[in-house]
Amino acid sequence: MKQDPLLHLSAVSVQFGQSVALDKVDLTVHNGQITTVIGPNGAGKTTLLRIALGLQKPTEGVVRRRGNIRIGYMPQRITIDRALPLTVRRFLTMANGPEDRLQAVLDETGVPASLLRVPVQHASGGEFQRVLLARALLRDPDLLVLDEPAQSLDLAGQSEFYDLIASIRDRYGCGVLVVSHDLHLVMAAADHVVCINRHVCCTGHPQEVRRDPAYLAMFPGGRPVDGLAVYEHSHDHTHTAHGDVVPLKDRENA
Amino acid sequence: MHDFLLRAALGGIGVALIAGPLGSFIVWRRMAYFGDTLAHSALLGVAVGILVGINTTLAVALVSTTIALFLVLLQNQRYLASDTLLGILAHSALSLGLVVVAILATIRVDLISLLFGDILSISRIDLLWIYGGGAVALVALVIIWRPLLAITVDEDLARVEGVPVAPVRLAFMLLIGLVIAIALKIVGVLLITSLLIIPAAAARRFASTPEQMAVVAALAGVVAVLAGLSGSWVWDTPSGPSIVIAAALLFALSLLVPSLRGRAKA
Numbered sequence: 001m002k003q004d005p006l007l008h009l010s011a012v013s014v015q016f017g018q019s020v021a022l023d024k025v026d027l028t029v030h031n032g033q034i035t036t037v038i039g040p041n042g043a044g045k046t047t048l049l050r051i052a053l054g055l056q057k058p059t060e061g062v063v064r065r066r067g068n069i070r071i072g073y074m075p076q077r078i079t080i081d082r083a084l085p086l087t088v089r090r091f092l093t094m095a096n097g098p099e100d101r102l103q104a105v106l107d108e109t110g111v112p113a114s115l116l117r118v119p120v121q122h123a124s125g126g127e128f129q130r131v132l133l134a135r136a137l138l139r140d141p142d143l144l145v146l147d148e149p150a151q152s153l154d155l156a157g158q159s160e161f162y163d164l165i166a167s168i169r170d171r172y173g174c175g176v177l178v179v180s181h182d183l184h185l186v187m188a189a190a191d192h193v194v195c196i197n198r199h200v201c202c203t204g205h206p207q208e209v210r211r212d213p214a215y216l217a218m219f220p221g222g223r224p225v226d227g228l229a230v231y232e233h234s235h236d237h238t239h240t241a242h243g244d245v246v247p248l249k250d251r252e253n254a
Numbered sequence: 255m256h257d258f259l260l261r262a263a264l265g266g267i268g269v270a271l272i273a274g275p276l277g278s279f280i281v282w283r284r285m286a287y288f289g290d291t292l293a294h295s296a297l298l299g300v301a302v303g304i305l306v307g308i309n310t311t312l313a314v315a316l317v318s319t320t321i322a323l324f325l326v327l328l329q330n331q332r333y334l335a336s337d338t339l340l341g342i343l344a345h346s347a348l349s350l351g352l353v354v355v356a357i358l359a360t361i362r363v364d365l366i367s368l369l370f371g372d373i374l375s376i377s378r379i380d381l382l383w384i385y386g387g388g389a390v391a392l393v394a395l396v397i398i399w400r401p402l403l404a405i406t407v408d409e410d411l412a413r414v415e416g417v418p419v420a421p422v423r424l425a426f427m428l429l430i431g432l433v434i435a436i437a438l439k440i441v442g443v444l445l446i447t448s449l450l451i452i453p454a455a456a457a458r459r460f461a462s463t464p465e466q467m468a469v470v471a472a473l474a475g476v477v478a479v480l481a482g483l484s485g486s487w488v489w490d491t492p493s494g495p496s497i498v499i500a501a502a503l504l505f506a507l508s509l510l511v512p513s514l515r516g517r518a519k520a
Binding site: 050055073084094 | 282407408411412455463464466
């Protein structure tokens, strides 16, 4: 009774010279389902995402996309040169046809109409994140691909954001592929979790993955992630070599 | 008005009209050094043109675009950054050009005018090349405008959204080669990039859309050409550098104008 998957990667491997970035990874995204790829830094999440998007070819393995699906892609960050005069409105509409859905999508993603006139380089990290999501949704996507979508949001903002993704999935009936390293919240919103560390460590429903020894083994001391990851994976500051606390700027372009 | 002055003004205006919009993209895409590399290779183009006996403008366009393609190939290797590759190509091509021109010593080649331009010697044929080539470049730029703007904003995003990234990038590089070829007579090998980027930079403060910036850049280029030519006539200064100085003054003036719009949101 199930439709063909939107996206199916089977035994995908990627090598850069001698080093193996991905080793026989399988990944499937269905309509109306949120699939979340998690894993530590350097696990090959970005490479996997680029292959899913068709931006990169795997060294081995097969990538199948259902015919002519529209992909909405929300990149982790993009840098637009300040010399380019571009308002948020133009950025949103440049890749898409008629503007009739603009207002609806703005409401949905919480982009205030007053932001439309602002140069896109002046939007704050959190604002721009929503603008990127709005641009992806304006394509009326069959498959929504999100790369570290909640990184510039605080905890409350992140949980709100994943609620938003879930409601978008319900409304559009699209498949969603999320790549993230902030484990706790992103897993709460997922229907299906794939945990990778170059190879697939474990896969399944969030609750199953959370108990999986292979998942726990990724953490120092095999610590369970509940309650802890929330604090470990949402830094609002960093440390200098002397251990001083340095706040991270959330406005990259400010 | 003297005929040669009129031709100089017409030629300069023709180049400025296409250099402004194309230069805007060079500024947005941070390709100033790329433009410089192609410009440096223009001298090699002149030498090749003389050697083979074909029209100089055509030879320059061919050589610049060949260098551009060569660069695309070189960028596939992972060891050296683009600016290093550009530096290697720019100066090898310039040196090769100088050497070949020196070997051709039997033919009189006015090196200074090649390096710094000789706008006062523009002929009717040159005008034909400038307006013909400029019109082709402008039409091509209008055709690729939307996809080129999309990949300027973000290449990956554009590719996912179905923009044919590689062909559009290639077309853009070929356009730069073509415009360098027609601009050679105006300001010479060493100053061409200035004609591409300074008017665009001067236009930035007055534009709130990419299209506005392109149009203002074209107009700023025209003003710079006319002001530079007049200055060169009045003070008997070299015309190419005078045009560049006029453009730089325009840019400086643009910085003094108070910002038209701050951030709209509180």
